[in-house]
Amino acid sequence: MTSTKRIAILTSGGDAQGMNAVVRAVVRTGIDKGAEVYAVYEGYQGLVDGGERIRKLDWNAVAGILHRGGTMIGTARSDEFQTREGRRRAAKNLIHFGIDGLVVVGGDGSLTGAHIFRQEWPSLMGELAASGEITPEIAAAHPSLVIVGLVGSIDNDFYGTDMTIGTDSALHRITEAIDAISSTAASHQRTFIVKVMGRNCGYLALYAALATGADWVLIPESPPDVDDWQDVMVERLKAGTRAGRRDHIVVLAEGARDRKGTYIGSADVQQLLEERLGEEVRVTVLGHVQRGGRPSAYDRNLATMLGYEAVATILAAGPDDEPVLVGIRGNRITRSPLMDCVRRTQEVAEAIAARDYEKAMDLRSTSFKEAFRTLKTMVRALPHPPELGQKRLRIAILNAGAPAAGMNTAGRTAIRLGLDQGHIMLGVQNGFDGFTRSQIRELNWMSVTGWASLGGSVLGTSRMVPKGKDMYAIARAIEDNHIDALLVIGGWSGYEAVYAMINERANFSAFSIPIVCLPASISNNLPGSEFSIGADTALNNIVDAVDKIKQSAVAARRCFVVEVMGHSCGYLALMSGMATGAERVYINEEGVSLKDLQTDIDTLNRGFDSGKRLGLFIRAENANPIYTTNFICSLFEEEGRTVFDVRPAVLGHLQQGGDPSPFDRIQASRLARLCLEYLIGECDKHSSNSAFIGLQNGKIAFNDMRDFERMVDTVVQRPRNQWWLQLNIIAQLMAKLAPQE
Numbered sequence: 001m002t003s004t005k006r007i008a009i010l011t012s013g014g015d016a017q018g019m020n021a022v023v024r025a026v027v028r029t030g031i032d033k034g035a036e037v038y039a040v041y042e043g044y045q046g047l048v049d050g051g052e053r054i055r056k057l058d059w060n061a062v063a064g065i066l067h068r069g070g071t072m073i074g075t076a077r078s079d080e081f082q083t084r085e086g087r088r089r090a091a092k093n094l095i096h097f098g099i100d101g102l103v104v105v106g107g108d109g110s111l112t113g114a115h116i117f118r119q120e121w122p123s124l125m126g127e128l129a130a131s132g133e134i135t136p137e138i139a140a141a142h143p144s145l146v147i148v149g150l151v152g153s154i155d156n157d158f159y160g161t162d163m164t165i166g167t168d169s170a171l172h173r174i175t176e177a178i179d180a181i182s183s184t185a186a187s188h189q190r191t192f193i194v195k196v197m198g199r200n201c202g203y204l205a206l207y208a209a210l211a212t213g214a215d216w217v218l219i220p221e222s223p224p225d226v227d228d229w230q231d232v233m234v235e236r237l238k239a240g241t242r243a244g245r246r247d248h249i250v251v252l253a254e255g256a257r258d259r260k261g262t263y264i265g266s267a268d269v270q271q272l273l274e275e276r277l278g279e280e281v282r283v284t285v286l287g288h289v290q291r292g293g294r295p296s297a298y299d300r301n302l303a304t305m306l307g308y309e310a311v312a313t314i315l316a317a318g319p320d321d322e323p324v325l326v327g328i329r330g331n332r333i334t335r336s337p338l339m340d341c342v343r344r345t346q347e348v349a350e351a352i353a354a355r356d357y358e359k360a361m362d363l364r365s366t367s368f369k370e371a372f373r374t375l376k377t378m379v380r381a382l383p384h385p386p387e388l389g390q391k392r393l394r395i396a397i398l399n400a401g402a403p404a405a406g407m408n409t410a411g412r413t414a415i416r417l418g419l420d421q422g423h424i425m426l427g428v429q430n431g432f433d434g435f436t437r438s439q440i441r442e443l444n445w446m447s448v449t450g451w452a453s454l455g456g457s458v459l460g461t462s463r464m465v466p467k468g469k470d471m472y473a474i475a476r477a478i479e480d481n482h483i484d485a486l487l488v489i490g491g492w493s494g495y496e497a498v499y500a501m502i503n504e505r506a507n508f509s510a511f512s513i514p515i516v517c518l519p520a521s522i523s524n525n526l527p528g529s530e531f532s533i534g535a536d537t538a539l540n541n542i543v544d545a546v547d548k549i550k551q552s553a554v555a556a557r558r559c560f561v562v563e564v565m566g567h568s569c570g571y572l573a574l575m576s577g578m579a580t581g582a583e584r585v586y587i588n589e590e591g592v593s594l595k596d597l598q599t600d601i602d603t604l605n606r607g608f609d610s611g612k613r614l615g616l617f618i619r620a621e622n623a624n625p626i627y628t629t630n631f632i633c634s635l636f637e638e639e640g641r642t643v644f645d646v647r648p649a650v651l652g653h654l655q656q657g658g659d660p661s662p663f664d665r666i667q668a669s670r671l672a673r674l675c676l677e678y679l680i681g682e683c684d685k686h687s688s689n690s691a692f693i694g695l696q697n698g699k700i701a702f703n704d705m706r707d708f709e710r711m712v713d714t715v716v717q718r719p720r721n722q723w724w725l726q727l728n729i730i731a732q733l734m735a736k737l738a739p740q741e
Helices: 019-032 041-048 084-096 106-129 136-141 167-188 203-212 231-243 267-277 286-289 296-314 338-353 356-365 365-376 409-418 430-436 469-480 492-502 535-554 571-580 596-609 630-640 662-684 705-711 723-732
Strands: 004-013 036-040 054-057 101-106 146-151 193-195 216-218 248-253 280-283 323-330 332-337 394-400 426-429 440-443 485-490 516-517 558-564 584-586 613-621 643-650 691-697 699-704
Touching: 004 019, 004 041, 004 440, 019 101, 019 296, 019 723, 036 146, 036 440, 041 084, 041 106, 054 106, 054 167, 084 106, 084 231, 084 394, 084 613, 101 106, 101 296, 106 136, 106 338, 106 516, 136 699, 146 280, 146 296, 167 193, 167 203, 167 248, 167 280, 167 286, 167 296, 167 662, 193 203, 203 216, 203 248, 203 365, 203 662, 216 231, 231 248, 231 267, 248 267, 280 596, 296 323, 296 332, 296 535, 296 571, 323 338, 332 338, 338 426, 356 365, 365 409, 365 662, 394 409, 394 430, 394 662, 409 485, 409 662, 426 430, 430 469, 430 492, 469 492, 485 662, 492 516, 492 691, 492 705, 535 558, 535 571, 535 613, 535 643, 558 571, 558 630, 571 584, 571 613, 571 723, 584 596, 596 613, 596 630, 613 630, 630 643, 662 691, 662 699, 691 705, 699 705
Parallel strands: 004 036, 004 101, 101 146, 146 323, 193 248, 193 280, 216 248, 394 426, 394 485, 485 516, 516 691, 558 613, 558 643, 584 613
Antiparallel strands: 036 054, 323 332, 426 440, 691 699
């Protein structure tokens, strides 16, 4: 018997984008750490069948699959595995290959089956030994089965992880569809019902509605809270028409029901709206398109990180360790007891079945509940009127710095939530430059219609950092417009501007108002936040472009050096490198040396000599002032000569363009709501505190603006601590050449 650890991976249940990235990560991590890795084809059925359905994979077997949807090793639901005899055959097949570590990627049914299999393992070994199918020595050599579960499901319905593999990609499919439907619906003044997947989880429906500016949503966890909900919905849509809306979008989760537990079907809603609205109503059932297509950048990187951690968990496990779920919590990979997560996941379905909807909502995450509360306001046709005698704050919003997708989404959310609370919302045109010119106008509910899905900045923006007489002009604008609080949505120059303003309070008393900065920068280089609005959209733009570049390169034995934005922050470079399988990423944080380049040339020549057909290098724009993209291309081409040719690809401003990704829309909405609450709270306390908001290790935090310079390196304009740098180890491992036998 070999002493080499042998690990198997299977994908089970419904497929989800990112499953191939998991397979790749498990195979390459296992091999790199000295293990042998096997793929079980066709899920649990393959485990029961054995034979050719369990195959050892080498390094190159998983090349070229990172960007593919579905699962290359197949998936199937197996009735046989649900029987004791089926699991006995599965155990025999694993032992035949010497496998006693199993990574299972699937939903709650798949992971429950894995747990049962693990519990029965000792008795299954006993039965196989007693029947003579394996020797007692072999049974003794495999006393336990180590199980690690990863959740592959577009529904995002599993306890123990903030996001499941495939969810982000499914949201991409849904938002793209609803964005497209909205334009044709507006053209014809028509109502559309869009039905999305999710079983007993309304995550996809809720967040798609929030991200697209839909008019109504129906989810399983929180049915309409009145018996005459049909009347309420119809009246809300009619009010929207009276207010000037030309289209209506109703998002329906497949598991939606009313308070009595009766399922709400798309045909029922269609008939209701046609009768009550007196117009044509169309139904679009998105179906399996939500599970199809290439995985998003987020899903590729999430799956890669989870696969890496799954192997590390198996290799470190003892014989008595219970199965664990590897997930992500607060942007950090975590391990949790598998069956506790399964049990708590199933509690939601049980609560819905029992019509205990309050419990079902309580079992969802805090951010889920916050999003639902936000959406209930956003779908109103018009805001609540101000209360008699209330103090109506005048809150100004401006965008600052380079455009970032999601700025409009954040502005829309803050403006509507502020108006609904009776306050006066002001829009500053063209950033701080417009502020100095007092380019300020009052905004109403309909001013922000359609902003949720728009890229760029409707309000306009500028990189201006005020100084000298600019400060006086801004102070006058604040006084003339009676501004009580200020929300700045933007990047580095926006933060610098606010920091400069609070340092001038002794000279300009007008600056002694609450100010909060919301991070919006594709470079993801702002302090106090692990994700800036716009960075995810830029990352997906890069990944889409590089996927196309790779198709071109593989046909011509070519190496591409792709230059991406980010100033002196390497976030976009590293994360796009990991999401596209780049061989090397050059970033300012690590620097670039001639020795590095020589090593890369040697690696390229070796790879192409052994049959490789493409090379991919990602370079951050400020990685090195001497070793530019053109320099690296020229060097590689000279040294590669007849083996391969080299092309540069400077992606430029396409990284900033396009409609915001679902991730950016959702984060923008969440942060904008919290920023507004912060400003109102500070005004109520007669405080002039100023802060910048951000997501840090899964928690939203406000940092005092006076700490700005302490938390950053002003020379290179990035935070002193950057969480994503630790992922470079994983990216480098995945990009290695196949180990030499």
